[in-house]
Ligand SMILES: [Fe+2]
C-alpha cells in the first residue's frame with residue numbers, strides 16, 4: 001500500500017450532526033466513518049446487544065445520597081492509620097478516574113457513527129458523573145472541608161498517584177492530538193483496561209473494610225459504582241469486538257502485541273499502586289493477594305477478547321480472594337456479562353444488603 005492509501009485508511013471522521021442526507025440503511029451502519037443521521041430509532045438497531053445493555057443501565061439507576069453514612073462518620077476517625085491512609089488515597093484515585101472518564105467519553109463518542117452505541121456512551125458518561133459525586137458525598141459526610149480538599153487533591157499532590165495519573169492522562173490526550181483509527185483503537189483499549197483493571201485494588205480495599213464491619217455506607221456506595229463499572233466493561237468489550245469485525249487491520253498481530261503490552265503495563269501499575277496503598281499492614285489483605293488478584297483480572301480481561309492467556313497459571317480466581325465477588329457481583333448483575341445476557345432485569349434497582 002502506498003503512503004497515500006495508508007494515510008487514508010487510517011482516517012477517522014468526526015460524525016456529522018444535522019445530516020438529512022445521511023444513510024438510514026441499518027445494515028450499512030458502522031461504528032466509525034459511517035454517514036449517520038444521528039436519529040435514535042430504537043426499533044432499528046444494528047448492534048443488537050445495545051437493547052440489553054440499555055435496559056440494564058436503566059435498571060441500575062441509583063442516587064448516592066440514598067445511602068446512609070452515619071456509621072461511616074463515626075468509623076472514619078477511628079480507622080487504624082494504615083486503613084485511613086489507604087481510604088484517602090484510593091478515594092482520591094477513584095475521583096480522578098471517574099472525573100477523567102466523564103471528560104473523555106465525549107471525545108470518543110464524537111467519532112462513533114453508530115447512534116445506538118452513542119446512546120450507551122452517553123449513559124456511561126452520566127454514570128461516571130454520579131460516581132464522582134458519590135465520592136464528594138462520602139468525603140463531605142465523613143470529614144471537614146479542609147481534610148476533604150487535602151484528600152481530593154492527592155490525585156496530584158501524591159507523587160506516586162500523580163505519575164500514574166500522568167500515564168493515563170497522556171494515553172487519553174494522545175487521541176486528542178492524533179485523531180486517527182490507530183489512536184482510536186488505543187483509546188478504546190486504554191478505556192477497557194481502565195474499566196477492567198484500574199478500579200479493582202480500590203474496590204478490593206473497600207470490600208475488605210466491609211467484611212471487617214467498617215465503613216458500611218462507603219462499601220455500599222462502591223458496590224453501586226462497581227455494578228455500573230461492570231456494564232462499562234461490557235460496553236467497551238462489545239465495542240472492541242465490533243471493531244474487530246469492521247476494521248480487522250486494527251486487530252492484526254502487531255496490534256494484539258500492543259494491546260498485550262498495554263494490559264501488562266496496566267496490571268504492573270495497578271499492582272505497584274495496590275502495594276503502595278494497601279501493603280502488608282491492613283487486616284485481611286496483603287501484597288501477595290493484591291498481586292494475584294490483579295494478574296487474574298488482567299488475564300480475564302485479555303482472554304475475554306478471545307486472545308488466549310496473558311499470564312499462564314493465573315486463570316482462576318485466587319482461592320483467598322473469592323469473597324470479593326460476593327460484593328462485586330451485586331444482585332448477580334452481569335456475572336455473565338460477556339454473554340451480553342442479563343439475569344437481573346426483573347430485580348429492583350436497589351442492591352439488597354445481603355452480605
Ligand atoms: Fe465510574
Ligand SMILES: [Fe+2]
Nearest residue numbers: 101195229232
Ligand atoms: Fe466506568
